[in-house]
Amino acid sequence: MELSVDLGRNLKLKNPVLLASGTCGYGLEFENFYPLSKIGGICTKGLSYKPIEGNPTPRIVETSCGMINSIGLQNIGAKAFVEEKLPLLAKKDTKIIVNIFGYSLEEYIKVVEFLSEYQEIDGFEVNISCPNVKKGGIQFGTNPKLTKTLVSKLRKTTEKHLMIKLSPNVTDITEFAKVCEGEGADSISLINTLLGMAVNIETKKFSIKRKMGGFSGPAIKPVALRMVYQCVKAVKIPVIGIGGISNYKDALEFLLIGAKAIQIGTANFFNPSCGKEIVEGISNFLQNKGIENINQWIGSIEDE
Amino acid sequence: MKQGKLFLKNKKTYFDYAILTFLTEVEDFLNVKPGNFFMLQANTLLKKPISVMDCNKRDKMLKFLVKKIGKGTEFLYNLNPGETIDAIGPSGNSFPIDETGEYILVGGGSGIPPLYFLSKQIEKSRHTVVYGGRTKKDIVPIFGKSAPTIITTENGELGIKGTVIDGIKKVIEKNNFKKPIILSCGPEGMVKAIKKNFPDIPHYTSLERYMACGFGVCLGCVVETNEGYKRVCVDGPVFNINELKELK
Ligand SMILES: Cc1cc2nc3c(=O)[nH]c(=O)nc-3n(C[C@H](O)[C@H](O)[C@H](O)COP(=O)(O)OP(=O)(O)OC[C@H]3O[C@@H](n4cnc5c(N)ncnc54)[C@H](O)[C@@H]3O)c2cc1C
Ligand SMILES: Cc1cc2nc3c(=O)[nH]c(=O)nc-3n(C[C@H](O)[C@H](O)[C@H](O)COP(=O)(O)O)c2cc1C
């Protein structure tokens, strides 16, 4: 059974299953549940050049088939990451994709420049789509001109694989996909969380402190599937599908419509073994169908 | 910490509370300390954090006390013997204890389970439990004669009429403790009141926060401490009260 997929520019995954940024910490906690070598790779918690405290609490609330979070990109900063986490992570036989962001163009460049020196990092995922910070992040991801400038500058900054993570909080996501491709991005990943809200009728308060937050989980899967399909049609670079994937069947749906790989987000919280289970599930499914190479499945939807 | 199954062997209910006794084949599940909790499957998307009330390695038994307050805890309350659920744990740190200590264990409402477990572990050292509730219905009869216990209810239906503050005063008066230490778990209002009334007594409390993962990766459960945000699920749930900015 051949499960490996090639995302371009030296990023070949042993299988198409990645853990999504912000839902797997810096990866090591998952070793309690299965060896990281089972999965294609991990996308680390979003890193900025300097550490960030994050938003006030409450930061999370559960909703029907999903959750809303407003973590605010709390992270230990790039320097602590390479000193404390990267050496341990590099021992694991899996790809390390470092998710990065900044509050300004300069900060994005600075963190990529700094991290590009480290051989152990296999690629970057650039978060231009976080709905949980006042400035930066989503500004870049909802304005095509800013996206263009950012991707073009980052392309000149690093030789490593550059995956751009798109925001669903726009009218036409394909516009952004095309801009990324045009400026030399190697792949795009989508979707980040949808902007959402929850209130409590007993306490008459907003359920999370910053009122609005990022909506994720099984509830967003149909929206994600639609957007991934639209982007697969719009660009030639690999598209990585994210949004509500909780089991191997969900993953196979994204691959069927043309996603080259998938990321597991919220499902890691309620089923931390899900990365391993999805790889096994995909493998068994393809075997039963007599399909020897996953690339025969990817994009094979009957599409007139 | 592991993910695995729990088989419900026995259930007892008491008003809105249920005591659930599970059996498990997962050996790591049985390496628990007072203060640890599990994320339990509960017919909601996210699992629900519930403290360990008791554990017996030989019988492969884990016990929890659950108060019905929403969809998830109602599912647990309504589970029937013979049913199996998925769980993740044990998670979290535990109460600091040593054999020479003089302890006042203070629990309110559904905060009592970790203190029951704790009182069994420190059977030989000097300690008294203060267990407070609004009414009789909030006091689950779990202790029996297993530990010296003072009960307080706000309407006086059971034990001393008043709050846990009155209970703690009574313990201090009666036991002649030299260097008492308070170990608490309960509503934040209760914990704040203890801090205000007994500012000089060392005090460790087990916090509750809304949790998504329960094993340290989502950063949803953080609490503000003197050293910045810490994760309640893995850096806690037990904290020295002086460390916590939010309870000042
Ligand atoms: C470390 C830890 C140990 C716990 N141990 C126990 C225990 O031993 N026994 C027990 O009965 N309960 C315990 N709890 C509380 C229990 O986890 C919550 O009551 C439960 O998650 C509520 O879920 P629900 O779906 O029933 O309610 P929901 O429908 O989610 O919520 C009902 C109401 O409770 C509030 N709420 C929900 N979750 C929490 C939470 N984690 N902390 C505070 N308020 C919350 C909501 O904001 C809402 O107002 C513990 C919590 C933590 C964090
Ligand atoms: C608690 C939480 C934190 C997140 N943090 C980040 C982050 O730091 N960077 C990022 O690019 N995406 C972040 N995301 C978005 C996820 O990576 C993913 O795109 C989104 O949750 C949708 O997938 P899901 O429905 O499978 O969760 C976060 C999501 C959650 C739930």
Ligand code: FES
């Ligand atoms: S609940 Fe996820 S980090 Fe604590």
